[in-house]
Amino acid sequence: MLKAENVSTPEDALATLLEGNKRYANNDLTSLEADLQVLKSRTVDKQEPFAAVLSCADSRVPVELLFDQSIGHIFVTRVAGNMITPEIIGSLEYGAAVLGTKVILVMGHGGCGAVTATMQAQDVPGQISSLFRHIQPAVDKHPNDLEAAIKANAVMQAALLSKSSTVISGLIKKGKLKVVAGYYDLASGTVALLEF
Numbered sequence: 272m273l274k275a276e277n278v279s280t281p282e283d284a285l286a287t288l289l290e291g292n293k294r295y296a297n298n299d300l301t302s303l304e305a306d307l308q309v310l311k312s313r314t315v316d317k318q319e320p321f322a323a324v325l326s327c328a329d330s331r332v333p334v335e336l337l338f339d340q341s342i343g344h345i346f347v348t349r350v351a352g353n354m355i356t357p358e359i360i361g362s363l364e365y366g367a368a369v370l371g372t373k374v375i376l377v378m379g380h381g382g383c384g385a386v387t388a389t390m391q392a393q394d395v396p397g398q399i400s401s402l403f404r405h406i407q408p409a410v411d412k413h414p415n416d417l418e419a420a421i422k423a424n425a426v427m428q429a430a431l432l433s434k435s436s437t438v439i440s441g442l443i444k445k446g447k448l449k450v451v452a453g454y455y456d457l458a459s460g461t462v463a464l465l466e467f
């Protein structure tokens with residue numbers, strides 16, 4: 272098991288996330304044994320997260336926990352529907368270019384309410400419907416299959432991130448960064464990578 276502090280390549284970063292998820296799915300967490308006081312004091316003046324995750328805001332997707340990671344390890348951006356917006360791009364660029372994250376995982380999850388609402392074109396109050404246009408292309412691809420639409424959305428958002436940020440595409444070209452898409456299954460607790 273590679274320690275978060277020793278991750279130096281995109282391949283190691285991805286493997287470390289997936290190994291941590293395996294421990295989570297097997298109820299075999301090690302991060303809870305970490306001394307939080309030590310981790311807190313070590314990260315007062317700096318952070319060196321090895322990975323970034325763009326997740327949905329859903330309360331059933333506790334990002335650090337499900338990768339068995341602790342303070343200072345994962346740079347997390349969250350928005351309902353795990354969609355790419357200019358602010359999310361800026362945040363992930365900061366994570367990669369300034370903090371040195373080696374992998375960015377765009378992660379959808381089972382039973383996503385944002386994708387469900389988009390699919391059903393629900394009448395919703397306030398600005399909730401502003402989320403829909405970002406998710407619509409994935410729903411158009413799979414209008415009657417929620418899980419397929421959630422997966423397509425994660426893949427499309429990951430592709431959008433890779434091509435709309437010159438900072439991120441530049442780091443990918445240099446072999447310093449990987450952008451991947453994944454799907455978190457609520458029942459099993461496992462994260463599966465998606466082809467894109």
Ligand SMILES: [Zn+2]
Nearest residue numbers: 327329383384
């Ligand atoms: Zn969701």
